[in-house]
Amino acid sequence: MTIEDWPAYEQLMRSERSRFMGGPTPKYVTWGIFSHDIAHWTLFGHGALMIDDKTTDKTVGQVGLNHGPLFPETELGWFLYDGFEGHGYALEAALRMRQWGFEEFGLKTLVSYIDQKNERSCKLAERMGAVIDPDAPCLDPDDLVYRHPAP
Template sequence: MTTFNIPTLQTDRFTLRAPCLSDFEAYAAFGSSERSAPVGGPFDRTTAFRNLCALGGQWQLRGYGRWIVAGKETDAPLGIVGIYHPDDWPEPEIGWTLFEEAEGRSVAFEAAQATRAFAYETLGWTTLVSHVAPDNTRSAALARRMGAEKEGVFQHPSYGQFDIWRHLSPDEVAA
């Protein structure tokens, strides 16, 4: 039997944890909405289930991945944040996807900071990027808020163009 561990991270207000079946309805609702367009949506329930399962799969194959971000008090799923690295991506990225009820609450900011700390402190990495669609002004603002700087573009064959935002290094974060 193969087993793997998805660590749980805690921030002041949120828990970053492994996906579970109880997250599916919230994820399927997100997937069927226009909010999912930047990640290939809208998509049906079958695709939503496959995508939710893939969260655990990347942890198994790469040893890192994305978490469900849940409220500390309620454990209600608010979105998905973590390190995304599919085969056709040039390098691992901090990615964030929020469900509608999480918008405007700094959920992505807090969870992305925890993700960056995990990558630098636990995985020992020295650099990270975020790929942001040029028209996604909210994600670009979040990347800027985290101190990232736009350094180029990445053309994906299916999803189109992304701006590459390079995050602060571990030394710059510590300063």
């Protein structure tokens, strides 16, 4: 992530499109979330990466591993900017980030916290082989916890 990613990120988080990620959020909250995504690399050795289309070099979304006091377990999360769904970007990026988390970073478990109304993300988690873990801790009662299979 770079400062060049900020305008599109801010636009997403201030829009109705961010409703499954705690949004829409005011600018100062959005900046805190953006900074949080970057700070993970320093604090935990992992964090968020922007997803770029390989042919156009256009940023289409984000994938990341979230951890720390806001997350009961390490989370694999993703989002796409408007107009980029249905092209396989999120699936490819999330599968690769999950593989990296398990194989290269050494995670033993990985979950995705997904708002139960976010049907697209629920279906993506299921396509990845993740299953709902009703016993997993979760901070948001509207979220489902999808547990990803370890390799």
